[in-house]
Every structure is written in C-alpha cells, then in structure tokens.
Amino acid sequence: MLEVIELSKAFGALRVTNNVSFKLEQGERRVVLGPNGAGKTTLFNLLTGELAPDSGKINIDGVTVNQMLPNERVRLGLGRSFQKNNLFTGLTVGESLRLALAIKRQKTFSLWRDGTRDAGIVERAEEIAGMVGLTTQIDVSCDALSYGARRQLEVGLALASEPKVLLMDEPTSGVGPDMTDAFTAMVGGLPRDLTILIIEHDLDVAFDIADSVTVLNFGKVVFDGTPEAARTSREVREIYLGDWAGDA
Amino acid sequence: ADYKVGLLLPYSGVYASLGNDITAGFNLAVEHFGKDLGDDSLTLVQEDTEVKPPVGLAKARKLVLQDKVDAISGIVSSGVLAALRDFVHQTETPLIVANAGNDQMTGERCSPYIIRVSFSNGQVNRPMGPWLVEKGVKKIYTLAPDYAAGHQMIEAFSKSFTEAGGEIVDGQFTPFRKTKDFGPYLTAAAASGADGIFVFYAGGEAIGFVKQYGEFGINEKMPLYGSGWLTSPLYVAAEGKAADGVITSLNYSPSIENPENERFQKDYMATHDRPASEYAVQGYDAGRLVIEAIKASGGDKDAFKKNLSKVKFSGPRGPLEIDPATNNIVQNIYIYETKVAEDGSTSQEILDVVEAVRDAPNGCQMN
Amino acid sequence: MYYPSKLRSAVAALLFVAGIVAAFQAGYFGKEILVEIALYALLALSLDFLAGFGGMVSLGHAAFYGIGGYAYVILSMQAGVPPLAAMGLALVPCFAAGWLLGIVTSKVRGIFYIMATLAFGQMIYVFTFQNRMLGGSDGIAGVPRIDLSAIGIDMNDPSIFACAVVVATGLVYLVFSRILTSSFGRTLVGLHRNENRMRALGLSVRWYKAMASALAGTAAGFAGTIAAQHTMFVSPGMMDWTTSGEVLIMVILGGLETLIGPIVGAAFVVLLKHEISEFTNHWHFFIGVFLIVAILAGGKGLYGSLEAGVARLTRKKPVADDASDAAPAETPEAGNA
Amino acid sequence: MLTDPGYLFVQFLNGLQFSMLLFLLSVGLSVTFGLMNFVNLAHGALYACGAFIGYSIAMATGSFWAAFLLAPLAVCVIGAVLYGVLIRQVRSAGPLTQVLLTFGLIFIFLDAFRVIWGDLALGVSAPTLLATNIHIFGQTYPLYRLFLICLGLAVYLILWLFLERTNIGAMVRASVDNAEMASCLGVNVERLFFAVFCTGCLLAGLAGVVAAPIVSVYPGMDLEILIPTLIVVVIGGLGSLKGAIVGSLLIGMLQTFGQVLIPQLAGSLSYILLGATLILRPEGLFPARAH
Amino acid sequence: MLEISGLHTGYGEKRVLHGVDLTVGEGEVVTLLGRNGAGKTTTLKAVMSLLPAMEGEIRFDGAPLKKVKTYDLSAIGLSFVPENRGIFPSLSVRENLELTRSTRREVANGWTMERVFEFFPRLRERLDNGGSQLSGGEQQMLAIARGLLLNPKLLILDEPTEGLAPIVVKQIHERLMELKKAGLSILLVEQNFGFATTLADRAFVLGRGEIQWSGPSGDLRGESDIQHRWLGV
C-alpha cells in the first residue's frame, strides 16, 4: 500500500531523515515513535510531498510518487492531519468538511453549481462529524470551538479527504484524558481496510491502535516490530521511553 | 443675451497651479473688458478636470448638456484636450483652448469648434532652430519628458534646427514625472560633444533640471536652450543662479514692452502679488477673445460662435489673430535670456522676436 | 462563505431600481455620474471577489480596466471588428492577462502580492504610456459605441446608455453572486482562509488562484470596454495605480467580502466626491478623513455595518457565563505552517 | 563615451547618490514596514513633510543646516502624533486596513500641502558650503551630491551599529509575532513600536530635507517617490538593513545605467526587476524574518 | 511569595474565575490542576497582568500587582512559559534566547547561555534555526530555557509536557527537580497528573472557576474521587 525505500532528507548539515525504509500493507496500522526532533513530522511531510526528499523512493499502491505534488498524492489516497491545528478560520465545521470532501471528489471546478451541497457530500460530512464527535457543533464556526474540538476537526478533515492511507500527527496532544479515550474508540471503529500511520506520544493510545511500531531516532529507524516487542526493547526504552514511562 | 462660459481647468492634481493662473487671467480680462457689455451678460461656470481625461470629458458634458454653456474655455493638458475633441466637435460647442499645446488638435484632428489662443507645441519651439544656427550653435543634445508634448516639442525643434543646417548629436526622453534626478542624463549630455542642450521641461521638473544643470557645472561649458516654460517666472526664482544665461523661446515674457502688457502686469500684481505668468496671459487673452466676440455679435449666439475665430487684437503678447486654416493662434514668439543678478533677483531680456508665427495646416481640414 | 442573504438581495434590488430610475429621470450630469458609479461598481465588486473572498488584495486592478478598454479600441477601430463582437473579444486578453498574473503570483502572499500586482499594473501603464502606436500619453479618441439599432436601441441616447450600463452591472453582480455560491466560490473562500490546508486536502492551488484572478480581471476589463464607449476615449490614465487604490477604498468603505457592499461604496464615494467638489477643490482631504474614520469605526464599511447591525437586532441574547466545560480559544500557535 | 573612465565613474557616482537617496527613504520605510509589519503608504507624505518644512525653515532662518537639523525632528513629532492618534489602533490590523488608513493619510497630506504651501513648486538651495563642484577625472561633480552619498553611508553605519549592538530588531519582530509573549519577557511593546515608528518618520523627514535641494519641493512629490521606495523595500526584503541598502543600490544603479544604456526601458526597469524578484524570491532578497 | 486571593476574572462579559485563592511560598513548587477549559491558563494570565483582576488581589513578594505592567514583571522576578510555548517564529533560536539580554533580572551567578545549553544540549545544535523550524519538543525546551534566562524568582509553567516524548518528559522532570532543589519557586499547570504531583509540594484543583481542593500533592494521589470528578482521570 505504502512503501518507503531508503528515504533521506537533510536540512543543511542536519540529517533529519536518514535512510528510512518501511512498508505498510493495506489495513495495517503503524505507530511512529521517537523522541522530539527525531524527524517524525518531517517524514510525514516527505510522504505528503510538502518536502522533497534528497534521495529515496515513496510508492503508493505501487506507484512512485516522488515527482508528484501534494495534491496529486491526495488524489491517490493519501490523507493527513497536522500536529498543529490547521483549520479554516471563519468556516463552520460542516463547511470545512464538505469542502474537503468536494476537493477529494473533484467537485470544485464548477463556476455555476455548488458541488459541496451534493447529497453524497452532505451526508458523508455529517457522518464524519459524527465519527469525530462534532455532530452537535456542525454549524459552529471553527474559531468558536474549544481546543479539544479543534483537534477532533483536524482529524475529521483528514478523514474527509477519504484516504486509503491516513497519516495522523499527534492527534491527541493537548487533549484531556476523556477525549483521548473517545479518539481511540473512533479509530477502532474505522473500516479495517484503511491503512493508518500515526505519530503519538501517548503510549496508551499508540499501543491500543497499533499493529506495528517504527521508532525513529536522529532520522534513523532504530526499531521496527510489534508493540509488544517495542515495549520490551531495551533500545526503545533508552532513547524514547526513559524509565519514566512505567510509573506515569 | 446671456452668455454662459464654462471654465474647464485643473483645480486639483499636479496642474492645479496652472488652472488657478489661467482662471485669474480670465477673470482679469472680464474686469478689463467685460464692464460694458450692454444688453449682454457673461456668466462663468468653473469645473475641475483633475487633469484626468475621463473626468474632463464628464465635466465637459455637464457644462454643455446640463449647464448649457455657449462655450468652454480652459484645458491645460493635451490628454484632456484629446478626450474632449470629438465631443465638442459633435455638439458644436466652441472650445477656446487656453493652454494645451497638442499639435494635432489644430492639425490633422482640428475642428472648427476648437480655437486655440495659447500655442501649439510646434509653434513655440520651431523658431529656435534657425535662430540657434544663426548664432553659430551647430550641435545640440536634446532632452524632454517622455510623453506626447515632449516628443512634439523636440520634433518641431529638431526639424527646424536640422533644416537650417544644425545637427542633433543625440538626445533622450526621460520618464515623465518619474525622473527626479537628471544627473545621469546631464552627465551624458556633457560628454556628448554638443555645443549646447535644448530641452523642454515644465513645472517641478524644470526646477529640478535647471538646478542640477548648474550643480554639475555644465552651465560653465555648455549653454542651455529650451522652450520658455523652463525659466517661467513662476519657477525661475527657485532655480537660482543656474538659470542665468539660459535662452528660451515662448509666446510670452513678462518683460515685453507694450501698454497692454504693462496694464496687465500691473493689475495682476496688484491682486496676486506676483508677476503674471504665461499661463495667466493665456487665460487673459481667452477671456478677452470671448468678450470681444460677444461684443461683435449683438446678442446673436450663432454669430458669437462664428465670431470667436474672427477676433483680432493686440494684447500683452502683441498682435494676435486666429489662423482660419487651423484655428490656431498666430502670434509672436519671443526669444529671451534669463538673467540672475547677484542678489538673486531675476529678469528676462528679450533677444529677438519672431513675428506672427503661423503653423502649417499639417493636414487640417476644417468642416 | 458567501450566502446571498435577504438583506443582500434587497439592497441589490434597491440599488438596481434606483439605477434604472436615475437613468431615465436624472439630469445629464446625473446620468454621467450614474455611469461613473456603475463602472466603479463593476471594478469594486470584481476586486471584492478577488480581495475580499479570495484574499488577494490587488493594487493592479486598474490595469485590467485599461486592457479591456484598449483591447476594445484596437479591435473595433484598428482591426475592423464590429463593436459588439469587439466587446466580447476584448475580454479574451483580460482573461488571459488575469490568468497569467494569477499563475505568476500564486506563491506570493500578503503585502508581497499587493506589491506584485502594483508592479504588474505599473508595467502595463508604462508600456501604454510610452507606446506611440497606442496613442502614448494622449490615448486614442473617437471610440465607437456598440450598435444595437437593429433591435431598436440607440446607444447614443444618454438614458439608454446609462440604463444599459446599469443592467450590465446588475448582470455581472448576479454572475459573481452565482460564482461565489458555486463550488468554485466555496473553494476560493477556503483558499483564502487556509491555502496550506487546501493543498493538503488535494487542491491544485495555483489553478484556482489563476482562475480567480482571470475572472476578476475579465470583469474589470468588461468595465473597461464600457468606459471606452462611454467616454469614446481611452488613455493610460485609466490604469493609474491610484485608480486601483480608489477602487480598493470603495470596497472597504462599502464592506469587504459582501459583494454588494462595494457597489454601495462606489456609489457613496462618487457621490461624496461630487458633492464635496461643489464647494471645495480639496475633496481629497475629505475623502481621506472619511476613509480614516470608517476604518477606525471598525472597518466594516457602510453595508458591512448595516449587516452587523441587523444581525445584532435579530440575534438572541447569548446564554450566560458559566462555560467551564468549553475549551479555551487558543491563539494562533507559533510556527503553524 | 562609454569607454571614457571619467564618464563611467561620474555615472557611477550618480548611481551611488541616487541609491543613497533611495536608501534614506527606504530604510525608514523598511523600519516601519519590515520590522513593525506596518504598511505605511504615507511614508512618502512624511518625506514630503520633511521637504516642505525644510523649505520653510530654510526660508525663515536662511540656513539650510537649520532645516537639516530641525525638519526631521518636526516630521518625527508629526509621526508621534499620528502614531498616538491613529497608527496605534491599526498596528496589528493586517495589511489591508493599514494600506487604506495610510492611503487616507496620503489624501489628507496632499491637500494640506496645497493649502499651506500652495501649488507651485518651491526651490531650496544647497548650503553655500556645499554649493560648489569638484573635479574628478576631468569631469565635474556637485559637492552636495558627495555629501548625500556620505550621509547615506553614515546613516547606514549608525543604524547598523545600533541594530548590531542592541537586539532591538529582534525585539520588534518578536513583538510583531506575539506581543503578549514579548511583554511577558519584559519588552515594553507599546513604547518600542512608538520609538520605531518615530525613527521611521525621522528618517523620512531627513530624506525629504536633503532631497529638497536636488528635486525641488511640490505637492505630489510624495506619491511620485512612494512607489520607487516600496519597490526597493520589497526587492531588498522587509525589515533588513542589508535589504534596504542592497535594494537601493540595485535600483539606483540599474536606473542610472539603464537610462544611459537602454533608455527605452528606463521607465519600466525597476518594475521588471521587482517582478522578477518576487517570482524568484517571493520574500525579497534579504528578508529579516527567519522561517 | 505569590498570593492570589479572591480572584475573579474573565474575557469581556464572560467570567471564568469566581474567586480563586492560591499561594506559592518561597522555594516551593505548586501545581494547579483541572480539566480542559477549567481556567488554569486564565489564572496564570491574570498573574501576568495579561488579564485584569476584576475582583480580588494578587501579590508578589508582598506587593500588589494590580498596577504593575506585564513588561515590568520580569524585572521583579516573574517568568512565564505559556501553553503554546510562545516561540517567536520569525526569530532564530539564538535571537529567541538573546531577547532577554536587556530585560533579565541581574543576579549573582544567574543563568547564562552556557548554563542553559548544559541544561538543554539540543538547543545548542539548533542555534541558528528559525523558531518555527524546531520540532514541538525542541520548542518546549526553548521556551523553558528562555524563561530561565530571565533569572526569575518564580517560574510559571503552563503545560510544559504537552507533545513531548516520554523520555523528554522525564528529562524535564529531572531538570525541574534540580531547579526545585536549587530553591526556585515554581507554579506549574499540568494535564499530566503523575508528572505534576511527583514534582509539586502542594496541589490546587480548579473547577467551575473556583479552587475545589488543595493540599499536599501526595494527598491528592489518594483522592480518587476528586481526581475523577475534577480532573477526568
């Protein structure tokens, strides 16, 4: 589904992504862990095309996408949410979701018809709002949402780009314990054939969702395996968990 | 009859000072000549063109269609004149041009309804060509702003100068109203090997140009010639010593000696506290032309329209008449030298008068 | 997002009727002013489309006005195209120029976009000003009006002409209103609000920006073709950047991002200018003061304030204080995007 | 002509002098525009203020030097009043509001100049001390222009030292980014912006008064200089001293040599350069902001 | 050192706090806990004079803060690290740090750049990067480092662990412990219950705009009812 082959990226002398390779099968859910500044967000940016790699290859569904623009990759089925909320100021939840769906379904060309009001899109937008727990706030402007609700919309927008591969960058950061639980449940309810790559620092969430784990450090993959193996890996403990994780 | 005349001039924008001078001149003419109109009367309506062609046209329409004026006078900018041309021609409204010098408006695009009492760009500059050659100036470098008037002025001069045997070694058109700093051009002119520089600049550009000409010390080795707006009495004081010795030609100089000019200057001075400019005199003569035409028409407005171009008189500028072939004015062109005394006071010494300068029809067909 | 509310439609209808009535009832100069208002309204509403809804504040809008005018003149006078067809064809270069400008500036944002469009406008201006084939600084006169005598309409009648211009403005308003409620309009607003996210959602941003710029340019060019026929004259002065500035002022004084507001603004500024210049030549001063007051008063503009006022009257009182279950409204975070 | 080193050298000086005048103007704008993120279209009007007030002072005292010292201060005071009454309220309101507010100011100043100083262009003479010319490579060059060149360089040096020695530049940018945070770190944001704006005005006034002997003084001079100045600032990159000087030199030299070598393009050269810069480096050559 | 008594404040019409009492003693670490939106940040803003106290009083070192402007607080020893970190994106890391050069409180053997880099070595490597180029965790380190450079008597931290890897959380915990040992007073707002209660001497629980519980933080760990009701744990 998604294949990354020897991907590298440097900012000046700083190698932020260093020969990263991994492979995601359809329906696989993988968590990317790593200390701050390990290059996780950068990896996402390389995958989505916001940054161009120095070397290496990215394949989606067997197609090499290195030369493709971000928007073209979205059409191939890549969707993402951002580490920092990246919403449409002044637009309501519903408007934002419908717009996202219209873009994905290529309904944005018309100068005459309002494709964002097509029955299929309106319904799907409501569904997604329901999935991220924003049904009651569908007509509320993004600016008036609480922080937690914004995080949920952030994920909603990623879902609305109807991805085959969903990338989520720390979806639960800054969200209180109760909403974090709701998020985990939501991901659990997503169709099983959806491939997910997620960056998380909240290990409960991470291990709850994950089928497999990749750990990055200084841009390098230092661990690739199952969650159970990750928990017990000495290296992961050393560079990422520290001793603290146990008693938090 | 009651005559209504629209004064269409810039009262805001870059040429506002010209509009005000022309108005002042016009009003002075009404004072001087308009006291005894008998059964007739004259009302003036002022409108601001903002020096924008569309605005000028809109105001002209207002004057003609709403205020029902019998004639329009004024127009400083050639661009506004060009915009008005078809309208006044079609509505058969006499337009007495009191400044704009666009050659075409009394040339290929002339109209029986456009009567010019000011000058044409060619008329002012043409006489300088032969005159300079006669004085032994053989090689000239030219400079002027890069817009229609600049080109027409330089073309007229260059033609008569080369025909008389002179040589234009080189020249340049400077971006209009964007050139603040003439240093590069002056340096090039100085290095061109010409005997002198001939330029057309008016207003703020004239001040800047003449001062910088002095600063670069070019006044010590290369004389400056040009059309008279360069050393207009409005600006010459601001130009300082550099203006000393600059020789220019124009249709008017305050130092012309005749009784009409004396009276004009004296009365103008009395109300405005400064000498009247060439713009004021154009307004003055435009006003006088209108009044003389009224007086000659005995209340008949159709006759008035016809009489406008038949008026002839001797004013501060000397004898004036309208050339029936083009409706452009026939007038003297004065070649004068600007003198700056030690105390900074300036005067203009008339070196020569080229009498009754008349434009060739240049394709004008009146109909 | 744009919704053609009742208030908007009502104000639009009112203005339209007033325009038609004025076209037949006003004096000659009144008609003159009416056409001036309509032309500025066209410029202002298309600029609002671009700047208000699309977030691309342009100071080069007058260039399209000029391109339209000159294209019409060249086609109808020099290429011998019949005026009506020339009017249509003249929109092609406007669309193309708008598209090109949109593509070239697609990565340029904020004040840099303002400057880029200013440079574009000035380049067109200087080119025309210096091009003697185009009449240079003097422009070209003798422009014909379209001939509709075949269907019994005499465009040389000031009332008919004014009426036609009002109708044209109304139609363009409807077209833009429709475009803004279309998919494209929704996308444009989305682009304005968060271009980066739009890209991440799969939109090829530059085409949409180019299209927006082309549409706005076409409308401005359309106004230019009318202006050329109105004054029967074109000159580089049409393209002066201060014209773009004045149009921007109208957009703001009327109400940014309301589509109808800019028309109100155009009418207001033109009328105010004429009223003030009745008694002083220093009308710039008063426009300046007015502009500043309007901005300090919140910058919503005339129509914008009306809309806000109506909204305040019709809104229920918000529910009381205790909002400890709502999350904080965070400030935009450092380093976002 | 073009092979004559003396000629080329004087043209080089011409270019340098024009660059320095542009620099004096644009650095003031760059300070308010780039550092404070405030789009001050009225900067040209403040420059004109400097010229007009300088003219009046020179007339009243008979001394250019009095004008040279006092006019910038007067403009600074005008700037301070403007800041207190208007600018402060729209400081963080986004470029559109600022463009329009200062557009309004342009209108007001325009008519104010006409009412106070009339419509005619006014001349200011260079101080007698500098009103001569010197001879270099067989060419004459006005001393006053050399003075301008030196003044431009001196202002550059002073500003450079000032920004280098203090972290005012960083403080201002920080305050623009996040005023609350900056004040938490001990920055008196209001006072800082006030000082920056006044400095910008002071520089505008200085440019006005020193330009007056060269370009003469007239209503409308503000609009004419505004665009070249904006172009310099945008090409150079907002808010950086380096950008202002490099932009000024680029435009000044391009303009000067363009006029001599390709006169047909003289009117559009700077726009072409601006367009090209924005396409290749959308934020100018040396933007002050890291990203 | 810091005494908040009967504090009422809010945004415009909207009241958020209805009488908050809180104290931080000399050399003490105090944590303020509560759900999302409880008003924790609001309390801190009031302390920093970013919001006016509508009722009640805030005193620092005995002197009321009512009339003191935000920008003068750093000079008397208050330093605030906000929840969104407040990194200036248009400044480089170095500039972000040097910004405090002229505003920091001068004390004997205070914080220097060198000491800060020993504390957070990562920052030394990123000195010339733009503030917005840092990863989330690096930004957090920078924010704390900048706060320390002011040489505060009281360090106020708003959710310093948000978005940090467990190992960094641990490091910051250690660092704050060191600061605590060195005698610095800290007021800490946290979502991370374990982190906060192991660091703090005393805890305050905020809910409905009032303090619902206060006491030694060790005691709070036993109060599962309070935890559930007011913290959602």
Ligand SMILES: Nc1ncnc2c1ncn2[C@@H]1O[C@H](COP(=O)(O)OP(=O)(O)OP(=O)(O)O)[C@@H](O)[C@H]1O
């Ligand atoms: N545009 C850039 N220029 C220079 N350095 C950069 C840039 N973007 C990121 N970096 C650096 O690259 C490294 C990796 O950053 P990245 O954002 O990928 O980290 P991360 O793993 O997502 O960390 P976190 O968990 O804190 O979000 C960081 O050290 C950061 O400073």
Ligand SMILES: Nc1ncnc2c1ncn2[C@@H]1O[C@H](COP(=O)(O)OP(=O)(O)OP(=O)(O)O)[C@@H](O)[C@H]1O
């Ligand atoms: N600028 C603001 N304008 C209006 N209301 C606000 C503003 N900032 C916060 N609020 C409201 O004040 C209340 C308290 O917010 P505060 O930021 O203090 O919560 P918090 O306890 O810090 O929450 P979190 O844990 O999510 O940071 C919330 O209801 C929030 O919606």
Ligand SMILES: CC(C)C[C@H](N)C(=O)O
């Ligand atoms: C002499 C100049 C004032 C003439 C004027 N510039 C014109 O356009 O014709």
Ligand SMILES: [Mg+2]
């Ligand atoms: Mg990250």
Ligand SMILES: [Mg+2]
């Ligand atoms: Mg908070």
